[in-house]
Amino acid sequence: MNSFLHRFKEFQKTLAFDLFCFLWTGVFCFISFAPFYLTHFVWIAPFGLFWIAHKYSGRYWRLVGYGFLFGMSFYAIAFHWIHHMAMVFGNFPWIVAFILLLLSGVLFGVKFPLFLVSYSFLSRRVGRHSVWVAGACGMAADMLGYQLFPWYWGNLAAGNIILAQTVEITGVYGLSFLVFVISYTLFETNPLHILEILKSKEKRTHFGRFWALPFALLAIFLIVGTSLYFKWKNVVPTKTLEVLVVQPNAPMSIRDERGRSPRQVIEEHMAHMDKMVEDAVQKAGKNPDLIVLPEAGIPYYSARKAPLMETIGMYWSRFDSLMISFANRYRANVLFNEIDAAYKKKSSGKEYLRYFNNNVVYDPNGVRRQAYQKQYLVMFGETMPFEFMYDLSPQTGRFDPGESFDLLHYYSSAPKEPTSLLPITWERTEGLDADFVRNYYAPLQSEVKEAGPFLPLICYEVIVPEFVRKFKDSGNPQFIANLTNDKWYGTTTESDQHFELGRLRAIEWRRWIVRSTNSGISGFVDHLGHFIPGKSTGLMTAETTWQQIQVIDSPPGFYVLYGDLIPWILIILTAVYYGNLLLQQRRSRSNEKAA
Known part of the structure; x- marks a missing residue:
């Protein structure tokens, strides 16, 4: 020795x-x-x-x-x-x-x-x-x-x-x-x-x-x-929520190597995602309280109907229609991700057009409620540190960060007698206006009321404790939802590391985390920081995972209050x-x- x-x-x-x-x-x-x-x-x-x-x-x-x-x-x-x-x-x-x-x-x-x-x-x-x-x-x-x-x-x-x-x-x-x-x-x-x-x-x-x-x-x-x-x-939870997480494994590009047209690629993806939700609900034998789709689950499109979004071709009525259909068919809240846009200045010049990464809630009647705009942008994907770098990487978007730390809310609906309405599936949305879909489901709709707030986070925001603390002034959330897209990293260790780094937010806030990713790893974390066994998805797969999460009613802890x-x-x-x-x-x- x-x-x-x-x-x-x-x-x-x-x-x-x-x-x-x-x-x-x-x-x-x-x-x-x-x-x-x-x-x-x-x-x-x-x-x-x-x-x-x-x-x-x-x-x-x-x-x-x-x-x-x-x-x-x-x-x-x-x-x-x-x-x-x-x-x-x-x-x-x-x-x-x-x-x-x-x-x-x-x-x-x-x-x-x-x-x-x-x-x-x-x-x-x-x-x-x-x-x-x-x-x-x-x-x-x-x-x-x-x-x-x-x-x-x-x-x-x-x-x-x-x-x-x-x-x-x-x-x-x-x-x-x-x-x-x-x-x-x-x-x-x-x-x-x-x-x-x-x-x-x-x-x-x-x-x-x-x-x-x-x-x-x-x-x-x-x-x-x-x-x-x-x-x-x-600790005894005040209530539980049935949450269905959908991991659709959406393509990062609609340019297809197998010769399919962009329309075919996105059509097949949307139809498959519709079938995934239907199969998951049938297998569970009950409706979820919340359906969660990931960041970029429906890539490059928006469900916000506005003149600008229609002018630039980002609003897609069929996308909007499917979200409305999900909400009404299953009497569930739907949390999903979309791209929004606005002009940075009053001028309508293309150079002033900026994009936002949005999380959106539709209530069980399919009514669009609040939206949260991502603030912690990813370099080389949503923004560049220097202007000249956009020319080196034209694929990188010019996103602006949001400014609001408001919590989003989910809703409960009063029970109503079931009807024999034929569900509007993805295939049936062809040629239908979103308002038509909402009106079609009018016999199913009932009074809804606010059921509670939750903390919405997009992608890397969940791994920055100082950032997440800023939501404390907006109220006390019942759970944390993290929508992300890690497909850019392939089968590397990034998705495991991303999930692990966000896990501590569950302990700091003593709230469950619902994590929905496009291609894995999706899953749930309880208020003790445990990954819920058997409920985490694989990488580069299309899967759903369902969990009854607990709502913990407790005041903000020391770290949340004092950082x-x-x-x-x-x-x-x-x-x-x-x-x-x-x-x-x-x-x-x-x-x-x-x-």
């Missing part, structure tokens, strides 16, 4: 060791996360950062450069699907997509250089309390580093369902603090010295002091997490404490020079 440690110390002096550190952190972060869920590896994943920070302590420009290399390595391993997205979503050539993947690691992996520089600076200048320094620097880097696809060290630890419960109070950044505290403690603990420690009272005392903070912190997280878990496990208050308090206390130590050191040096 001593021989191995000697060779390892010699290896640390080489550039190959630096590459080993990049791979160490990238690989262990990747396998700690979805879809592998080997969460226990998160505690050693930061070792690569610690090795580099100690090897190049005080060489800040080297640490900045190496930090960006850590970001590139992590993105190339864990977020390799960005390459696939850039080719399919942004229509870039292979080599350009690869360059974009590496640039993503540089631009959105800023957390790595932030940690290396801040940790090295404080450890070098202060020279003590490094356990706390490691935790504070790791957490601060998570909070301050901008990310395109936000993930945090705490997400890697949240695979432990007990630890995950604590995000109700500390948010995900609190878990990031814990990760770096425990990881640093393990990093500095040499297992070969255990026997020596046990034999020496002085060393036992030192070892106990070194482990006191990490042990106490881990114990607090486990105790709080356990108490919260059993508190919410035993990252606790992490910010920790950062401020750290800054004040260590700032004071640095000031004392400067005064001491000044006094020594004066003497």
Whole structure:
């Protein structure tokens, strides 16, 4: 063993060791996360950062450069699907997509250089309390580093369902603090010295002091997490809702390689989706309260009948008719996604036309209710950082973000005697006006009333905790609905990671999540953060999944109300404490020079 440690110390002096550190952190972060869920590896994943920070302590420009290399390595391993997205979503050539993947690691992996520089600076200048320094620097880097696809060290630890419960109070950044505290403690603990420690009272005392903070912190997280878990496990829901999620696997392009016309492609898709809903309802033997279709489930079209939408050819009466038919045939609310449009200025010039990504609710009578416009836009798909990039990728849309944080509402309808109306299926909508369809179903319609609000999120919005918190001023939702389209990423790990990152919103809000995706993975998350077993769909498949979700009636929790208050308090206390130590050191040096 001593021989191995000697060779390892010699290896640390080489550039190959630096590459080993990049791979160490990238690989262990990747396998700690979805879809592998080997969460226990998160505690050693930061070792690569610690090795580099100690090897190049005080060489800040080297640490900045190496930090960006850590970001590139992590993105190339864990977020390799960005390459696939850039080719399919942004229509870039292979080599350009690869360059974009590496640039993503540089631009959105800023957390790595932030940690290396801040940790090295404080450890070098202060020279003590490094356990706390490691935790504070790791957490601060998570909070301050901008990310395109936000993930945090705490997400890697949240695979432990007990630890995950604590995000109700500390948010995900609190878990990031814990990760770096425990990881640093393990990093500095040499297992070969255990026997020596046990034999020496002085060393036992030192070892106990070194482990006191990490042990106490881990114990607090486990105790709080356990108490919260059993508190919410035993809560009684106020009611339940029958929710049908439809995953249609809609095509991303209506240009067909098999020679079918665009009309044939979309006709077959709509007919298949209609049949999917019909089969799911017949199999269940009951009507759902809510039918949920995903983002881009009916691509490139709108169900909003307005002069502009008709002029630009985006309003499709048959799309509108099918949504009205779904609502009336099954006496259900229908939540679906569409494209909306408006002129940015009063001028009607094409250059001022902007698009919006909309979630829309139709009540059980097929009446269009509220709509929510997506605010957190996806780069290279809905928007570009620079104007000239639209010319490089004409496929990218010019979307504008919405501005409203209003919750959407679903409705209940009074029971009515059944009639023998022949249902208007997709095939029968040909040549029919949407108003005709609504009038046709008039004998089925009954009085509806507002049943409650829910929180609508589109695509990546669900993975940004600070963004989702902004809905708290609009009321207390009964559940969270996330409509997304991950088909651009193929069969990569992106959909698993996307689902996992959004899971913590269920715990923060103590609300169930309904996730409807175009091509997978669709499913449900309960208020404890559990994925409902057997209800998650596959990738690149057309499926439906049905679940009776629970409505939890509880006031907003600590994180929803106060956000990252606790992490910010920790950062401020750290800054004040260590700032004071640095000031004392400067005064001491000044006094020594004066003497």
